[in-house]
Amino acid sequence: MAEERAAEDVAAEVEHLRAQIETHNHAYHVLDAPTVSDAEFDALFDRLVALETEHPELITPESPTQRIGGAPATRFPTIRHPLPMLSLGKCTTMEELREFDTRLRRLLGTEAALDYACEPKIDGVAVRLYYEHGQLQLAATRGDGEEGEDITANIRTLKSVPLRLRGENWPERLEVRGEVYMPRADFTAFNVAARAAGERELVNPRNGAAGSLRQLDPAMTARRPLSMFCYGIGRIDEGWPLTSHVASLERLAQWGFRTNPETRRVTGIDAVIDYVETFLARRGELDYDIDGVVIKVDDFAAQDALGVLTRTPRYAIAFKPAAEEALTRLVEVDFQVGRTGAVTPVARLEPVFVGGVTVSNATLHNSDEIARLDLRIGDLVWVRRAGDVIPQVVRVETDQRPDAARSIVFPDQCPVCGAAVARGEGEVVARCTARRSCPAQLVHGLLHFASRGAMDIQGLGEKVVTQLVERELVADAADLYQLDVETLAGLDRMAEKSARNLHAAIQGSRRRGLARVIFALGIREVGEATAAALARHFRSLPALWEADEDSLQQVRDVGPVVAREIAEFFVQDENRALVERLLAAGLEPDPPPELPVTAPLANQTWVLTGTLEGLTRKEAKARLQALGARVSGSVSAQTDCVVAGPGAGQKLADAERHGVPVLDEAAFMERLRELEA
Numbered sequence: 001m002a003e004e005r006a007a008e009d010v011a012a013e014v015e016h017l018r019a020q021i022e023t024h025n026h027a028y029h030v031l032d033a034p035t036v037s038d039a040e041f042d043a044l045f046d047r048l049v050a051l052e053t054e055h056p057e058l059i060t061p062e063s064p065t066q067r068i069g070g071a072p073a074t075r076f077p078t079i080r081h082p083l084p085m086l087s088l089g090k091c092t093t094m095e096e097l098r099e100f101d102t103r104l105r106r107l108l109g110t111e112a113a114l115d116y117a118c119e120p121k122i123d124g125v126a127v128r129l130y131y132e133h134g135q136l137q138l139a140a141t142r143g144d145g146e147e148g149e150d151i152t153a154n155i156r157t158l159k160s161v162p163l164r165l166r167g168e169n170w171p172e173r174l175e176v177r178g179e180v181y182m183p184r185a186d187f188t189a190f191n192v193a194a195r196a197a198g199e200r201e202l203v204n205p206r207n208g209a210a211g212s213l214r215q216l217d218p219a220m221t222a223r224r225p226l227s228m229f230c231y232g233i234g235r236i237d238e239g240w241p242l243t244s245h246v247a248s249l250e251r252l253a254q255w256g257f258r259t260n261p262e263t264r265r266v267t268g269i270d271a272v273i274d275y276v277e278t279f280l281a282r283r284g285e286l287d288y289d290i291d292g293v294v295i296k297v298d299d300f301a302a303q304d305a306l307g308v309l310t311r312t313p314r315y316a317i318a319f320k321p322a323a324e325e326a327l328t329r330l331v332e333v334d335f336q337v338g339r340t341g342a343v344t345p346v347a348r349l350e351p352v353f354v355g356g357v358t359v360s361n362a363t364l365h366n367s368d369e370i371a372r373l374d375l376r377i378g379d380l381v382w383v384r385r386a387g388d389v390i391p392q393v394v395r396v397e398t399d400q401r402p403d404a405a406r407s408i409v410f411p412d413q414c415p416v417c418g419a420a421v422a423r424g425e426g427e428v429v430a431r432c433t434a435r436r437s438c439p440a441q442l443v444h445g446l447l448h449f450a451s452r453g454a455m456d457i458q459g460l461g462e463k464v465v466t467q468l469v470e471r472e473l474v475a476d477a478a479d480l481y482q483l484d485v486e487t488l489a490g491l492d493r494m495a496e497k498s499a500r501n502l503h504a505a506i507q508g509s510r511r512r513g514l515a516r517v518i519f520a521l522g523i524r525e526v527g528e529a530t531a532a533a534l535a536r537h538f539r540s541l542p543a544l545w546e547a548d549e550d551s552l553q554q555v556r557d558v559g560p561v562v563a564r565e566i567a568e569f570f571v572q573d574e575n576r577a578l579v580e581r582l583l584a585a586g587l588e589p590d591p592p593p594e595l596p597v598t599a600p601l602a603n604q605t606w607v608l609t610g611t612l613e614g615l616t617r618k619e620a621k622a623r624l625q626a627l628g629a630r631v632s633g634s635v636s637a638q639t640d641c642v643v644a645g646p647g648a649g650q651k652l653a654d655a656e657r658h659g660v661p662v663l664d665e666a667a668f669m670e671r672l673r674e675l676e677a
């Protein structure tokens, strides 16, 4: 009898230890919130091992001591998935996400915003777990979606995977799906150790996870730092009233599975896009690699209504931002000449899809950049395009340089007009020295002249300007004003009506303000803001061109460099001639209106409080307003001054609290007289 009781006690203690160990494991590996010290945990574990050694008949496969069990396998048996493991449709742009939403609402016949679950797309290995009576029976890889491999022994070593379900209430049969991955920090640590030991390093965390799961000896897998996020239920007994994806994830968490804390339920596609943008911007902070965001219709009834295409569900999509760098080949380098004569090398590339668009040209900036890249024609190059930024060549695969690769020769003559190309002392940019007689400089100069912030001549685009220059109809901007409708109508693809419109647009631009005209001249370093400041200061073109560098520097924002560029511009005869011809053509640039002399209390906020003896509140307010002040009824940190007469209460206290200056009536009157003088 005594012996029997003892056996029962042992069994009870074993079970109690297992429950404790599972709880601590769950806290540590699933919730990321450890509840005991390592030493305490080890003590519990050692006690369990000791009892099981003494009573082997008590060992069960679900015991935490049995995560690593069994002999190494010789191969992984193939497992057919009872329900295929689907893959996801993909999109790379927000526009496509909106189309996805529009399509689903059309199919569902609803105008209403849909609820979506948004979650990270973990870059790991897809795995399916099968539980019967709450116990892990089988784990399989996704394989081709129809058949995978039985990796149960290896999955059992992952402490984030429950060997038995937690809680009291679970289905008899449950299939859970998720992604096994290697945390980045563990990946790095693993490689550091491997390097130190002279062992093979892992290529990246995903390969690390895949390779670890394919170890024939589970003891090897156990040594690899793997974790698992579960993202859905495959099959479940009937009678579990789960109505939505997010609700099912909450269930999974209750049963002891690790679910991703970044998952959110949001309403409407705008909120989805918001999630995607915010989440992707934070991806560097995560301890795991992702390859996008998965967006799923949350409501199960709607999921069922939408159904599944051959291999992908209609109700879900993966958003994968297009890679911002791609590898392609440099076919040729051309040289372009800009408005200021700058000769810019342009890479002609084998077309490549990068940053969401197909790119076949990239800027190479200048000859220093070509040298820095060590670039040859024929090289394999990395092209980068992020956002709306112009595509750039960022790196060259010099190791894979073909024998036939050619050096890039920077021209010493302008590729357009043949004039000498020179590089000013200390400058990185080489320029064609021909100025406006170079057709390329002229074309770009005219385009600048006609551009929106300058003379704003609608219809004067690159095709028209190029023809005007090629046919020698225009040699500078002033010539534009001599063009008649007939001449314009004679250009290729220029209908009579467009010619008339263009003519009217050119003539109409004569009355543009002085600031636009100064900007339109295309003086180096003179942007729109500087042009506006110059216009306000000098008030006419002749006054501007007579100005010497010293007086130019009187203008706000004009320093020595800008002053020199302006002075040099007007030293050149052809520029003076251009200005004269523009004026002769009827340009009447109006100077900007004089700025009103600013009121002494402009932008200030004053508050009156208490009683004033010598004048009424109304009078005081009127006189302050006449000086440009706003008079407000309450005091804040933004208040500039408080006038406090006898009886001032809360407002005076507020002024002191905010450190706002306070005047009594005498000081106030004094100040008014000063300011009104």
Ligand code: IVH
Binding pocket: 086, 087, 088, 119, 120, 121, 122, 123, 124, 125, 126, 127, 142, 178, 179, 231, 232, 294, 313, 316, 318
């Ligand atoms: S749902 C029916 N959710 O992406 C939808 N998949 O192309 C099935 N993946 O290899 C997948 N994170 O393992 C889903 N949060 C997530 C995911 C995710 C990663 C993987 C999945 C599969 C691939 C789908």
